[in-house]
Amino acid sequence: MARVWKFGADIDTDQIVPGRYAPYMRPDADVGEAAFIEARPEFAKTAQPGDVIVALENFGCGSSREYAVEALRRRKVGAIFALSFARIFYRNALNLGIPLFEAPEIVEALQDGDEVTLDIPNGRLIRGQQVFQLPEIPPFARDILSAGGIIAYVRAYGRFPGEA
Amino acid sequence: MGQTLSEQILSYAAGRTVRSGEFVVIEPDVVMSHDSLTPGIIKILRQELGVEKVKYPQRLVFSMDHVAPASTVGTADAQNLVRRFAQEQNIRLFDVGRGICHQVLVEEKIAMPGKVVIGSDSHSTSYGAVGAFGTGMGSTDVALAWATGRTWLRVPETFRIIVEGHFRLGVDAKDLALKLCREITIDGANYMAVEYHGLDWMPLAGRQTLASMAVEMGAKAGIVPPTGVIANEFPAPAWLCVDPEAVYAKTMKINLYELEPQVSIPHEVDNVADLSDVAGTKVSVVFLGTCTNGRYEDMRIAADILRGRRIASGVRLIVTPASSRELNRAAQDGTLSILLEAGATLTTPGCGMCMGRHQGTLGEDDICLSTANRNFKGRMGSPKAQIYLASPAVAAATALKGYIADPREL
Numbered sequence: 001m002a003r004v005w006k007f008g009a010d011i012d013t014d015q016i017v018p019g020r021y022a023p024y025m026r027p028d029a030d031v032g033e034a035a036f037i038e039a040r041p042e043f044a045k046t047a048q049p050g051d052v053i054v055a056l057e058n059f060g061c062g063s064s065r066e067y068a069v070e071a072l073r074r075r076k077v078g079a080i081f082a083l084s085f086a087r088i089f090y091r092n093a094l095n096l097g098i099p100l101f102e103a104p105e106i107v108e109a110l111q112d113g114d115e116v117t118l119d120i121p122n123g124r125l126i127r128g129q130q131v132f133q134l135p136e137i138p139p140f141a142r143d144i145l146s147a148g149g150i151i152a153y154v155r156a157y158g159r160f161p162g163e164a
Numbered sequence: 165m166g167q168t169l170s171e172q173i174l175s176y177a178a179g180r181t182v183r184s185g186e187f188v189v190i191e192p193d194v195v196m197s198h199d200s201l202t203p204g205i206i207k208i209l210r211q212e213l214g215v216e217k218v219k220y221p222q223r224l225v226f227s228m229d230h231v232a233p234a235s236t237v238g239t240a241d242a243q244n245l246v247r248r249f250a251q252e253q254n255i256r257l258f259d260v261g262r263g264i265c266h267q268v269l270v271e272e273k274i275a276m277p278g279k280v281v282i283g284s285d286s287h288s289t290s291y292g293a294v295g296a297f298g299t300g301m302g303s304t305d306v307a308l309a310w311a312t313g314r315t316w317l318r319v320p321e322t323f324r325i326i327v328e329g330h331f332r333l334g335v336d337a338k339d340l341a342l343k344l345c346r347e348i349t350i351d352g353a354n355y356m357a358v359e360y361h362g363l364d365w366m367p368l369a370g371r372q373t374l375a376s377m378a379v380e381m382g383a384k385a386g387i388v389p390p391t392g393v394i395a396n397e398f399p400a401p402a403w404l405c406v407d408p409e410a411v412y413a414k415t416m417k418i419n420l421y422e423l424e425p426q427v428s429i430p431h432e433v434d435n436v437a438d439l440s441d442v443a444g445t446k447v448s449v450v451f452l453g454t455c456t457n458g459r460y461e462d463m464r465i466a467a468d469i470l471r472g473r474r475i476a477s478g479v480r481l482i483v484t485p486a487s488s489r490e491l492n493r494a495a496q497d498g499t500l501s502i503l504l505e506a507g508a509t510l511t512t513p514g515c516g517m518c519m520g521r522h523q524g525t526l527g528e529d530d531i532c533l534s535t536a537n538r539n540f541k542g543r544m545g546s547p548k549a550q551i552y553l554a555s556p557a558v559a560a561a562t563a564l565k566g567y568i569a570d571p572r573e574l
Contacts, residue, residue, distance in 0.1 A: 018520070019519040022200060024203065024242055058382065064285055086354060088286055095305060
């Protein structure tokens with residue numbers, strides 16, 4: 001079972017990983033340990049692989065820092081559900097292979113601390129007796145995610161998605 | 165059917181006519197990265213992509229601005245790694261002291277009208293100040309652009325701002341930028357390009373302030389048409405011009421005669437109020453600098469207010485010029501002396517304390533009035549510190565009084 005970590009709107013990348021915790025500033029530290037270190041210290045301490053992040057609008061706004069996504073990847077976040085994502089964060093998450101969904105129904109239903117089972121291959125999220133359908137991922141994004149990220153995609157196909 | 169500026173620029177780059185909503189793979193003209201992320205991008209290039217040589221070294225630009233000069237052994241070693249890499253691969257590098265990437269690329273005419281500039285920095289929207297399509301990306305995208313010479317983009321829809329009138333005394337481009345964040349909100353232009361029309365009269369510095377803050381509304385790019393007073397210095401290619409037939413996803417009009425000085429309140433950029441609503445708030449630090457407001461013009465505005473006066477006791481005024489050129493301009497005509505005589509502290513040109521890493525990191529009791537572009541919790545240091553954003557004129561008045569003050573009342 002995965003735990004749901006619910007957040008509000010406009011969670012900026014300074015909250016996900018403050019700039020002071022960048023790998024540039026702490027080259028010997030694991031940036032995964034800095035995930036939400038100030039905004040949600042409980043997440044930094046206790047989040048488990050497979051846990052799910054749920055947020056309202058504009059998740060990941062602000063800086064282009066990919067290490068915010070890298071920190072979540074290192075924590076093996078199972079998926080991120082939000083009402084919407086900030087542009088650069090969305091792109092960075094796809095590139096690093098973290099599944100992310102604009103999913104109003106799921107965002108509304110899930111509460112912080114819920115225990116869920118995420119079944120991406122079958123497009124389902126299960127909470128107790130309730131089964132939620134995962135929204136369709138746009139083809140361009142799906143191609144990148146199923147390769148395991150943009151680098152794996154480009155290495156496998158020798159081109160960008162959608163490129164002849 | 166007409167085209168927006170983004171559609172024109174990305175059509176030219178793609179070699180075919182493209183419309184908003186399409187995906188394109190293009191070769192960016194310029195790929196910028198700074199010291200904060202270039203060491204990591206080198207690692208991705210070598211270790212994850214297995215590539216040693218960048219494809220088009222002449223299109224890459226490195227700058228040393230985020231921690232400049234180095235503040236730790238780690239940042240010093242990382243910077244030296246970047247210097248060696250740049251030398252080996254013949255890549256242009258603007259080293260410590262030269263200034264903020266977004267300022268330097270404009271000064272050096274590397275960012276020019278019609279160019280596509282991608283940068284490892286969200287404020288790469290700044291290049292729209294000279295009519296370029298500038299956009300921020302993460303390290304992996306930049307590493308791929310180094311390796312392949314290419315990147316993918318979704319052609320954005322465009323949010324058109326039509327500006328009417330002129331600023332009244334004590335109001336400037338920063339107030340307009342904050343007012344737009346207030347009206348459009350922090351994600352109101354997400355995935356879109358913003359075009360700012362009606363600003364042929366606006367000098368370069370103001371355009372840079374506006375374009376740098378396009379990303380604070382979520383925008384992918386923020387473009388001021390490169391016409392009017394900057395046209396001689398930044399000539400546009402013949403194919404780039406505002407097309408009366410272009411289709412805009414949204415349009416908003418704003419009248420500058422009605423604009424009051426604006427202040428963004430902790431901890432979100434679009435949490436903006438009229439200055440009069442927050443005047444009197446005590447501060448401990450005033451920061452004048454960044455890609456948004458660290459230019460000569462900004463220092464000049466502050467100097468005109470501070471001439472012959474001293475800042476309030478108990479307040480630190482930290483001035484970080486956006487570049488060595490801007491610092492030198494301020495030194496040559498006495499602007500700098502006025503600031504120093506008023507009690508300002510001068511730091512190395514660069515990003516300074518904007519990211520809370522050095523040169524004035526905030527402690528938990530600090531309340532800062534900053535001319536920067538972000539006031540997120542923890543952005544400049546302690547998550548308990550409070551950051552207000554405002555124009556250089558409000559910053560100078562605030563430094564003088566020790567509380568948020570109206571420059572028009574001095």
